[in-house]
Amino acid sequence: MPRPKTRIQLRNSETILEAALDVFSSQGFRGATLDQIAEVAGLSKPNLLYYFPSKEAIHQTLLTRLLHTWLDPLREMDPNGDPVAEIMGYVRRKLELSRNFPRESRLFAIEILQGAPRMRAAIEGELTELVAEKALVLQRWMDEGRIARLDPVHLVFSIWALTQHYADFDVQVRTVLGEGHDPYAEAGAFLETLYARLLAP
Amino acid sequence: MPRPKTRIQLRNSETILEAALDVFSSQGFRGATLDQIAEVAGLSKPNLLYYFPSKEAIHQTLLTRLLHTWLDPLREMDPNGDPVAEIMGYVRRKLELSRNFPRESRLFAIEILQGAPRMRAAIEGELTELVAEKALVLQRWMDEGRIARLDPVHLVFSIWALTQHYADFDVQVRTVLGEGHDPYAEAGAFLETLYARLLAP
DNA sequence: GCAACATCTGACCATCCGGTCAAAACCCAT
DNA sequence: ATGGGTTTTGACCGGATGGTCAGATGTTGC
Structure with a gap:
């Protein structure tokens, strides 16, 4: 039951x-059911609960992992680099994140929309501190x-x-744009222009 | 059971x-329960269902109303007005909407995040058409x-x-800013600068 | 090939939840 | 005040859902 040890445990976890x-x-925490997750995973429900003690625990694990992926691109912004290039780089990396990890x-x-009931601590701690630190660099x-x-800020x-808009509102973006568009490519170009104009001293 | 007729029906609806x-x-469709809504409303659950045929119907009514409030500020953008002033006005009205109607x-x-299961039609129709129309004006x-x-677009x-970020991610915004900030006032100033710089020919 | 342990599952349980219903309580015009 | 309609509710139902458990099935080291 503890976290991954054997090959099978690792693979199934x-x-x-x-899943x-x-x-x-796509359904939120309450909207999701263990049966659905089990089906997508191709495992039986009791088997899920052999690997994770509860639905909560699965969700929590996902959120914890998420936070790191999330903040890394900002961490990488180099205080000693060229300001515009660094900020542009951050924008680009963050947009890549939306494209590659929309889920x-x-x-x-x-989670945030619903008041961050299971993430408050991380937001008050790690996230706020990182932003404070980088805000100083920007300043x-x-x-x-x-x-x-x-x-x-x-x-x-x-x-x-x-x-995030491009990942979170994907359905809306694609519907409004219609066929024959690459939302992320267009967004990249648009944001490039936007920040070039916004940041110019 | 049909929509409001008497005073009581209107008030309770x-x-x-x-509620x-x-x-x-704050909980999403599946996360919300009729019991919760009933409690907030100060009515009994069967009484809710005297006024609305189902949980779905309540939700649907809210979404339908919402769409109008939502699109109005864009509709108001005047093709014959001063471009920068009109766009700024739209930004300001939309931000006001976030401030006054965060829920x-x-x-x-x-709804959109979860793939707009109950709003596709409206997005494909009304919303997309309005954006197309206004995009022509902008063009x-x-x-x-x-x-x-x-x-x-x-x-x-x-x-x-x-x-929308300021309404949807309110918790995060307030946490990161800390005490002693008026997020919306600051956002207003920031967006003013941003669009002034972005739109300048 | 077998013991010891890891993995998996069908059957089951308690709770929650959307919705129903018959009857009670309320309101109000006459 | 009374009768007809409106509003309200307690009790209940059936299905879904998170979670349990005893035992079956696999895997591995010897």
Whole structure:
């Protein structure tokens, strides 16, 4: 029952988490059922509960993993690099995250939307601290006149909002755009322009 | 049972919708229970079902109302007005909507996040048409050199993303900002700067 | 090939939840 | 005040759902 030890445990734990991500991200926590997850995973319900003690535990594991993937691109923003290039790099990485991990993005969004009942601690701690740290870097860049003067925290919010939108509101984006569009490619170009203009000192 | 006729029917229907908005927007459709809604409304569960035929029907009523509130600010964008002022006005109205109707915003977000199972038609129809119409106006403004050349649809997406973020991710925004901030006032100032810089020809 | 342990499952349980219904309580025009 | 309609409710139902458990089936080291 403890976390992965044998090959089988590792494989099945992963299968379950993969299936759970599918279901949780499209139905929310309460909307998801163990039967659904079991079916997607190709395992029996009691078998899920052999690997994880509860539905809660599966969800919690997903959220914990998520947070790291989530914050890494911001962590990588180098205080010693070129300001515009660093911020652009962050935007690009975050957009890639939306493109490659839309389910993770939606899982996160649902959690926050519902008041972050199972993630408060992480948001109050790790996330807030990281933003505070990077806001200082942004502030310094502004003070040095290397980028335009803006509220650094809201600048970060804008990046989150604009990149996550494409994963979280995917259905809407694709419907409005219609056939024959590559939303992410277009978004990349649009955001490039947007931040170039916004950041120019 | 049909929609409001007597005073009591009107009052109770409203009470129920108000309570349902509270619960649906914070728990999602499946997460919400009739018992919860009944409790918030101060009515008994069977009494809810005297006014609405089902849980679905309550939800559907909310979504239908929502769509109008939602699209109105975009409708108001005047093709004959001053381009920058009109777009800024739309941004401001949309941000006001987030501030004054965060629950509606979250209800909408949850619906789209989960693939818009109960709103597809409206999105494919009304919403897509309105965006197409306004995109033409934006395109014309660009062709006339009155605002910068951008992808007009993604410009609209950016407004949606940036304004809704403050309602949908309220918990995160407030946590990261900490005490002593007025998120919406700051967001207003930030977005003013952002769109001024982005739209300048 | 076999013991010891890991993995898996069918059957089952308690609870929750959307919805029904018959009857009670209420309201109000006459 | 009384009768007819409206509103409200307690009791109940059937199905879904998270979780349990005893035992069956597999796997592995010897």
